[in-house]
Amino acid sequence: MSAHNEETPILIEDELADEESGEAVALEAGPDAAGQRLDQWLAAQLGPNLSRSRVQALIKQGAVSIAGKPVLEAKRKLTAGERVEILVLAPEPAEPKGEDIPLDILYEDGELIVINKPAGLVVHPGAGNWTGTLVNALIHHCGDSLSGIGGVKRPGIVHRLDKETSGVMVVAKTDRAHKALSEAFADHGRTGDLERAYLALVWGIPQRPTGTVDAALGRAADRIRRAVVPESRDDARHAVTHFSVVERFGEDQQAFATASLVECRLETGRTHQIRVHMAHIGHPVVGDPDYGQAFRTKANRLPEPLKTKVRAFPRQALHAWLLEFRHPTTHLTMRFEAPMPGDMEELVGDFRKL
DSSP: OOSSSSSOOOSSSSSSSOOOTEEEEEEEGGGGGTOBBBBHHHHHTTTSOHHHHHHHHHHHHHHHEETTTEEEOOOOOOOOOOOEEOOOOOOOOOSSOOOOOOOOEEESSSSSEEEEEEOOSSOOOOOOOOSSSSSHHHHHHEEEEEEEOOOBBBBBEOSSSOTTTTTEEEEEEOOOOOHHHHHHHHHHSSSSSSSEEEEEEEEEEEEESSHHHHHHHHTTTTSSSSOOOOOSTOOOOOOOOEEEEEEEEEETTTSSSSSEEOOOOOOSOTTTTTHHHHHHOOOBBBTTTTOGGGGGGGGSSTTHHHHHHHHOOOOOOOOOOOEEEETTOOOOEEEOOOOOOOOHHHHHHTTOOO
């Protein structure tokens, strides 16, 4: 049991258990903890058993609570006397393993690989998806052609697509390519050659054929999804999406719900950006389980068999059809296109019959 003074917290429960046990430890923040970041304080108290990065991961997993409520912000400031509980979960495998998963490869050389990602494939291993991801597939496919990212033979992910979003992605195979492509995507093409375009089937018909959504994004109330937030909020991130209407469906009739095929081009690349922005202007992506729930009843206003198909569509109808970038070593402009996958193409075709 730890003694209580200004340098050491009160250990309310047993000494820190082995990480494999999944047991909890509870600490009381002393006067010296006031104003400190939660992750820094916990790492100092629990080290060397747990690193700061491990503490941050546990916080993100909801394994750290204050006064019985989970805290998901590592930078949350402490107050003296607060009871902090941490459930030390068993660590997940540190390095993903290669898996023989089919890939639709559009281009590959010694520096990079371009693939057409199918809907349903998670890009990177993470909580709940440690296997069966694009990274696992690339490790298996690329093998010794991976010269290392940060000293480790693994593919360099420079941008991501949501699990249920399909389309073109580029992945680095070398440190040199990873650095160059990461800089290009971080800059969003403002000072270089980078272009990304998506096709989205959305509810309704925008009033104007083209438009721009300039609205900052931050965490939603559930801490999982994203939402449009005031720019003054601490977690607000600048986000801009340009859209243009490609096709209108049901425009000349009154009986059924209308929809549109919209092309979206990103000026920034935030998590769920297109999905949140289109929902924000009243045109959520058809099939979106997170941001289109309020429009689910729209399907009731569709004729059969389209009504049944929309209800059964298992994902957001969003596809990254175009990616253009400058090759990191040849400096040539590379342009790749991928047609809409069969399920989305079929759904759009049925909407054309309205």
